[in-house]
Amino acid sequence: MKSKMAVRRRTTLAFALLAATSVLGISGSASAETVKLQFWDMIWGQPEYIKAAQKIVQDFNKEHPEIQVEYRSIPWSNWYQTFVTAVSSGSAPDISTGAGYQAVQLYKMGAIRPLDGMIEKMKADGDLNDFAPGTVETLRFDNHYVSLPWGLDIRLWYYRPSLLKAAGVEPPKTWEEFRAAAKKLTADGKYGVVASGDTGGSHYVLSSMLNNGGGMFDADRKLTLSSNDRNVEALEWLSGIVADGSMHPASPGYSADDRRATFFRGEAAFSLDSPNIYKQAGAVSDDIAVLPPMQGPHGDTGTIFWVNNIMMYKQTKNPEAAETFVRWWSQNELPLWTEGHTGQIPARQSFLKDAVAGDDRYKYIVDNYIPIGKTTATAYKGIFPALSEVEGEGVLQTLTQQIFQGVPVKDALPQAESRIQEILNK
Amino acid sequence: MSLVAERAPYAGRSSVRQWWNNGNALPYLLLLPSAVVIGVVILIPFFEALQYSFTNSSLLEVGKFVGLDNYTKLLSSKDFWNAFRFSVIFALANVIGCYILGLGLALLMNMEMPFRGFFRVALLLPWIIPSVVSIVSWRWMVADHNAVFNQIIQLFGGRPIFFLSNNDWAQFIVVLIKIWRSFPFMMLSLLAALQGIDRSLYEAAALDGATKWKAFWHVTLPQIRDVSIVLCLLMTIWSVNDFDTPFLLTQGGPANSTENFVLLAYKYTFARNDLGTGAAISFVTLIILMVFIVIMLRRQREA
Numbered sequence: 005m006k007s008k009m010a011v012r013r014r015t016t017l018a019f020a021l022l023a024a025t026s027v028l029g030i031s032g033s034a035s036a037e038t039v040k041l042q043f044w045d046m047i048w049g050q051p052e053y054i055k056a057a058q059k060i061v062q063d064f065n066k067e068h069p070e071i072q073v074e075y076r077s078i079p080w081s082n083w084y085q086t087f088v089t090a091v092s093s094g095s096a097p098d099i100s101t102g103a104g105y106q107a108v109q110l111y112k113m114g115a116i117r118p119l120d121g122m123i124e125k126m127k128a129d130g131d132l133n134d135f136a137p138g139t140v141e142t143l144r145f146d147n148h149y150v151s152l153p154w155g156l157d158i159r160l161w162y163y164r165p166s167l168l169k170a171a172g173v174e175p176p177k178t179w180e181e182f183r184a185a186a187k188k189l190t191a192d193g194k195y196g197v198v199a200s201g202d203t204g205g206s207h208y209v210l211s212s213m214l215n216n217g218g219g220m221f222d223a224d225r226k227l228t229l230s231s232n233d234r235n236v237e238a239l240e241w242l243s244g245i246v247a248d249g250s251m252h253p254a255s256p257g258y259s260a261d262d263r264r265a266t267f268f269r270g271e272a273a274f275s276l277d278s279p280n281i282y283k284q285a286g287a288v289s290d291d292i293a294v295l296p297p298m299q300g301p302h303g304d305t306g307t308i309f310w311v312n313n314i315m316m317y318k319q320t321k322n323p324e325a326a327e328t329f330v331r332w333w334s335q336n337e338l339p340l341w342t343e344g345h346t347g348q349i350p351a352r353q354s355f356l357k358d359a360v361a362g363d364d365r366y367k368y369i370v371d372n373y374i375p376i377g378k379t380t381a382t383a384y385k386g387i388f389p390a391l392s393e394v395e396g397e398g399v400l401q402t403l404t405q406q407i408f409q410g411v412p413v414k415d416a417l418p419q420a421e422s423r424i425q426e427i428l429n430k
Numbered sequence: 431m432s433l434v435a436e437r438a439p440y441a442g443r444s445s446v447r448q449w450w451n452n453g454n455a456l457p458y459l460l461l462l463p464s465a466v467v468i469g470v471v472i473l474i475p476f477f478e479a480l481q482y483s484f485t486n487s488s489l490l491e492v493g494k495f496v497g498l499d500n501y502t503k504l505l506s507s508k509d510f511w512n513a514f515r516f517s518v519i520f521a522l523a524n525v526i527g528c529y530i531l532g533l534g535l536a537l538l539m540n541m542e543m544p545f546r547g548f549f550r551v552a553l554l555l556p557w558i559i560p561s562v563v564s565i566v567s568w569r570w571m572v573a574d575h576n577a578v579f580n581q582i583i584q585l586f587g588g589r590p591i592f593f594l595s596n597n598d599w600a601q602f603i604v605v606l607i608k609i610w611r612s613f614p615f616m617m618l619s620l621l622a623a624l625q626g627i628d629r630s631l632y633e634a635a636a637l638d639g640a641t642k643w644k645a646f647w648h649v650t651l652p653q654i655r656d657v658s659i660v661l662c663l664l665m666t667i668w669s670v671n672d673f674d675t676p677f678l679l680t681q682g683g684p685a686n687s688t689e690n691f692v693l694l695a696y697k698y699t700f701a702r703n704d705l706g707t708g709a710a711i712s713f714v715t716l717i718i719l720m721v722f723i724v725i726m727l728r729r730q731r732e733a
Contacts, residue, residue, distance in 0.1 A: 082700075084700065084701065085700040088489045088490065088700070088703065089489065091489075091490060092489045092490050113488070113490045113491075113703075114490065114491075115490065193575070201595070201683055201684055202681070253575075253592045253595060254573065254574055254575060254592045254594070254595050255595065256592075256594075256595040256596075256683070256684040256685075257573060257592060257593070257594025257595035257600065257680065257683070257684055258573070258594075258595075262573055262574065266574070393701070393702065393703070396701060397697075397701045397702055398682075398686075398697060398701055401683065402683070402685055402686055405683050405684040405685045406684075406685050408595075409595065409596070409597075409684060409685060411685070419508075427702075
């Protein structure tokens with residue numbers, strides 16, 4: 005009886021120990037060595053993008069049983085709040101992709117772990133030469149590489165060939181021709197141009213200023229929004245389109261989705277948007293063409309572009325494993341284009357051939373728009389943390405809405421100028 | 431003296447025990463869980479936010495003490511006065527609109543009429559539908575020249591109105607949707623008040639030869655006065671605090687024309703990463719609302 009009880013006690017003890025060890029996660033040596041990483045990826049395309057990205061992560065996990073990456077899709081709405089709240093509450097991911105100036109802004113807040121070591125290794129083995137010229141350096145701030153480029157985003161003008169043909173209008177090559185074409189195309193409830201009042205709408209303002217050889221900053225990073233005549237001239241051009249009645253009147257209240265829907269429905273002939281947008285247009289996709297880069301009144305060309313990137317967070321407990329993933333992701337992300345059809349242009353030049361295969365419009369954008377792309381920081385070389393707030397805080401959206409409402413440029417500019425200066429002074 | 435000093439604690443313990451044994455502690459014990467929850471959920475964040483409003487904190491770090499800087503900066507900013515102006519318009523228009531619509535419908539629902547039960551339920555729908563669903567649906571109905579509202583306007587020969595692109599129209603539509611979302615509460619509460627009026631008052635008025643209008647003016651309105659005041663104060667507080675309607679419909683645009691205090695606090699805190707000023711806006715809003723809350727509490731006490 006006594007021995008039976010002793011056996012039962014020992015068995016119970018053994019089960020208890022087993023349960024305790026499995027709860028504590030120390031039941032096997034394999035799981036003890038597994039590193040878990042959180043990867044937050046912005047939604048850079050249609051639903052197929054998420055599937056392609058998830059598959060890349062699965063492939064990584066299979067190839068690296070010692071590192072298991074958990075993939076999470078992050079929507080763009082309120083992205084800034086999502087990341088700042090996560091960082092401030094100590095629940096930031098190990099790695100994330102993000103908007104053009106996100107890494108540099110979060111770095112200034114002390115949330116980003118620079119990728120200097122990894123980039124030095126990539127320099128040494130020649131991998132860095134694969135990136136589009138200048139893109140890696142764009143993400144250098146405070147003598148640190150705050151992130152690694154993966155995609156280039158750019159804004160370009162699209163038009164509806166059927167509408168232009170019906171009105172006997174040739175695709176415009178200059179601003180003057182564009183304004184005249186927009187005016188001619190405005191009739192019977194249809195408009196020459198459609199825009200929006202959100203962040204996507206503010207790209208009309210930024211793109212026009214850069215197209216005209218202007219820019220919000222000078223080489224010393226001083227604000228020149230209203231003191232640079234080229235900027236004022238660009239805003240006057242947009243203002244003129246509104247005054248002609250060629251801008252869709254709903255534009256100040258439109259979101260990017262509203263704007264696209266209007267353009268796809270053929271209710272406007274011109275729209276500024278990101279690469280690959282025609283792939284969302286369904287049946288009218290073939291009736292959307294890329295307008296060749298237009299010349300401003302002084303013969304300049306240019307548009308706004310961003311170097312989107314992948315970054316590592318200071319909160320990661322496994323920086324080496326995170327670095328391994330970042331580099332692997334960068335080298336194996338081609339399916340984001342071939343299967344995920346993302347609208348980004350690959351930062352790696354070796355991906356370009358496969359990414360543009362069979363898509364002439366995409367190839368045209370890569371060949372003709374990427375070389376004239378300029379950052380929001382233009383004419384300053386490089387980027388800086390305040391750019392994220394300048395673009396996302398709402399001041400440029402308000403300026404854009406006012407221009408599209410028909411508020412004179414001279415009345416709208418001072419308010420925007422003083423608010424941006426406030427951001428820069430912080 | 432020493433005797434007194436020695437006996438006093440004993441007397442105290444005894445009276446506490448007596449108080450305890452008499453069951454006087456029970457209400458306090460029952461209140462304790464709620465008090466702890468309120469303390470954790472409301473009071474701690476409240477005092478923390480108050481402290482932030484005197485600092486230059488961001489979302490990532492607690493900043494330095496800056497005294498009243500955030501408040502003075504706020505009171506001299508255009509953004510604040512713009513938000514103040516819209517908050518006043520929004521609250522006033524919503525309270526007046528809701529009260530007129532709510533009272534009108536409550537009077538109708540108080541009458542004998544066919545399908546009264548159906549209408550009572552149907553009229554509650556705007557209050558029941560989740561705000562995201564209702565506001566996004568409204569957006570579809572007004573955002574475009576092909577949207578339902580403009581189809582109707584064009585059917586009668588009018589020109590389309592771009593409701594979300596013009597400052598005045600955007601303000602109008604935000605107020606309209608807020609009224610649509612809020613009137614069922616007003617209607618329901620006023621209906622309950624109307625049903626509580628003593629019928630003999632109307633009979634006495636009828637005997638005195640009062641018309642229906644006079645009975646409404648001299649019997650109905652005075653009888654629902656206290657409820658009406660409390661409802662209007664509540665509606666004012668909820669209007670000033672409304673985030674969903676302007677955010678989901680216009681995000682405060684166009685040109686900041688529909689930006690209220692709550693949206694401004696959100697913008698400062700999250701978009702500008704200026705937690706100190708964001709907290710200061712919240713406290714200015716609270717001070718304004720406190721005036722209404724004090725009036726409401728006094729009214730309730732008097733009633």
